[in-house]
Amino acid sequence: MEPELKSNELQQNNMASFLFFTFITLILFAPVIGTIPSLQALNIDNTIAFICLLGIIIFQLKKPKSITKNEYTIIGLLVVIVMLGLFGNIASSIYSIKFIVLDIWSITKCFIAYFFGRLAFKAGFFTSQINRLIVYSKWIIGCLTLLLVLNLVYPIWPSTEIRMGIKTQYLIFPHATYLSATVFFCMLFLGLKNVRYNIPFLMMGSMVIFFAARNKG
Structure with a gap:
């Protein structure tokens, strides 16, 4: 039974490693992939962020993880940044919903990446x-x-x-x-x-x- 558990754990680690390096490659080379005519409409950068957002929702529904005190601070900072952005848009007379949504989406990408990494990979994974x-x-x-x-x-x-x-x-x-x-x-x-x-x-x-x-x- 123990060898089987070790084998399953090794497979999970290899899969996590493959997923990790696939995401890094897609992020680093998204501009290159975007030059391929058949993939231009995908907008790789936004596609990756959207997949990560879906991943966060799925992970939380399947195996909920509590938010730490520091992460409440991170979410608070995100809210502050979004509010400042909204005030900036109002001050610049930008009232288009489309532009406001795009601004908020652009700001939240790095936060999405953080929470996806925390939920998708085990503690100590990045060090390994x-x-x-x-x-x-x-x-x-x-x-x-x-x-x-x-x-x-x-x-x-x-x-x-x-x-x-x-x-x-x-x-x-x-x-x-x-x-x-x-x-x-x-x-x-x-x-x-x-x-x-x-x-x-x-x-x-x-x-x-x-x-x-x-x-x-």
Whole structure:
């Protein structure tokens, strides 16, 4: 019986890990996926947020979890932010329900992501994924650096913009800002553990951001 329980637990952990990295990949590469004609109408970013919202409702209906004191503070902050946004819209004479709903939806996405992560994954799950997350980030930075070098030698994705004397590189992304943001987040993941061993990849990521020539990076 015990080996069977361990086997089931391992399967659940593997499924959770697969779900976790699928979501991260979709979030990081949503702009790239959005350039595929058959998937443009999906709006990957909003689709992911909506799926997470449905997930929160389903998880709470199946296995309710109580809200902690700190999370009441988080919800309170969300309400304050939404109210400030509504007052800002009124002050700017924006009364369109459509724009107000879109503003509220945009603001709540990060809160939805937090609560989905808390409900979908067990305590300690994220800590258990750090090593995989670092390897995953190294692969992404390594591949994008290789594409950058190839593109500098032979422009597969030609640049249409020069900033600060640099031909900005978009690579597979529709805009340099998205390339810069993806690499930046991967560099953040590399900072989670044993940073000194990740310095070569941090330097590679910095090079990609340099050629993206975006202040956000």
